[in-house]
Amino acid sequence: MRSMPDAATYVLPALSIGLAALVFLGPGAQRMATGVRVWGAPVAGSEALALRIEGVRRLHGADDPAALPAIEVSATSGGTALAGWSGSTGKDGIGEALLRAGGGLKAPVMVRIRRGGDALLEQEVPLSPPLPAEASALPGAAHASALPGAAHGELRLRVTVARGAMAAPFPEPVRVAVETEDGAPVPGARVEASAVGAELGGLGSGPAQITADARGAAELTIRPLAHTVELTLRAARPGSAAPPGARGASGSWEGRLPVIPGAIWLDPAGLAGERPELRLTSPAPKPYAYVSIGGEHGRLLGAIVPLAADGGGFFSGTLALPDGQPPGAAGWAAVASDPYEQGAGTVAWPLSPAASPVAPRRVTLLADGVPAAEARERARASRARRAGLVVLGAAGVAEMLLLALRARTARRRLTAHLAAASGGEGEDGADGAPLSREDRGRLLATVRAEPVLSVLALAALVGLSFAAVAALATFR
Secondary structure (H helix, E strand, O other), X not given: OOHHHHHHHHHHHHHHHHHHHHHHHOOOOOOOXXXXXXXXXXXXXXXXXXXXXXXEEEEOOEEEEOOOOOEEEEEEEOOEEOOXXXXXXXXXXXXXXXXXXXXXXXXXXXXXXXXXXXXEEEEEEOOEOOOOHHHHOOOOHHHOOOOOOEEEEOOEEEEEEOOOOXXXXXXXXXXXXXXXXXXXXXXXXEEEEEEEOEEEOOOOOOOEEEEOOOOOEEEEEEEEOOOOOEEEEEEEOOOOOOOOOOOOOEEEEEEEOOEOOOOOEEOHHHXXXXXXXXXXXXXXXXXXXXXXXXXXXXXXXXXXXEOEEOOOOOEEEEEEOHHHOOOOOOOEEEEEOOOOXXXXXXXXXXXXXXXXXXXXXXXXXXXXXXXXXXXXXXXHHHHHHHHHHHHHHHHHHHHHHHHHHHHHHHHHHHHHHHHHHOOOEOOOOOEOOOOOHHHHHHHHHHHHHHHHHHHHHHHHHHHHHHHHHHHHHOOO
16 A cells, blocks of 8 residues: 555656646646737718728737638627628638628627637727718719929919829829919810820820810820929910910929829729629739728728739739629729738829719728737636646645655654664564663654655655746746
């Protein structure tokens, strides 16, 4: 029977430390926390809640995209449940959810995202106020912002880019309005255009001649070949014999065109016809184009358009518009190469040929469930580590008790043996040599004292070793 406590004394520390190590390195190790972020631009009163879902995996402060299959998105608007959405995020971690709100969005809007039985997010998302009626109305060509430039002469030239932005090397119409100093149009004005870094009307880099209509307006197609394009315009009155630059008969304008580096171009030809679609072309290799489609009531739809190499050396993709129609005459499509629409190449293209440049609300971060997911992961790992520490503590206590038990047994055996050897009867019944009472008491006292001190010292060392292992386990 003495062999069992002896074996437990040596085996228990190894088993307990091994088990604790498995707990610390397995369930107790902090794993990647999986959460979601919600992006969008919801507007009060809108009949659609278009959300861009971003799956994120975080470990030690570093984020990676997470492909999340079978996620479910539900929401309530003013306490009324909206139609739910289910889907997944792609390899880039991005997914687009669309929840219809027939009665219009009303605060508070609560969004819940689940995957299986796990809740990934449950937060309230803010609503932006609707645009004023005058701001949401379709702006005409006269309201387009004129480009800044250096003007000279008596005639004034106002230059606007029809769609507000340009992307190299794709053609865009540029509008020119010729006016007098008091703002009166100059019908039939002759305009000579030249550019550095662009082709004019398919004529190459040479100058182009255009004539204004009865309203003093003219249009020229410019194909930028660089990110910096300088345009020079010279205008003269019709039938004027004075050369360009003569007083009262002409005017000039010099300035730069708004060419957006890295912009993905929206081909306006795709918006015509019975089935309008977004034809997107990128001059640089990009895997996706992230699109937000909206109108007077904010963001109505989001989409991720894969881009693939085409025969022209570009990367192209198409997206059919819902129901074959743009979302209203004031519709716009914000096209970006990043899902946050924060890159310098993000451009908002109007979806109506008659529309002027638009400035939609870009998506913003509405709710972030990653910190909560990280907190849940830390709590899970902490529970597992506490279980490992309990194993170490229990093993340490058991080990000290086993050592005390062994010491007590050994002391009894040694006391009996010395008593027999000093004149008492030993375990085998033999008598030892007699000692005086004083010497016998001193000898037995020494035997009783030393094992106790040794046991206490050994128990302290064992406890210290278990405490050291527990302390090292906290450095994670």
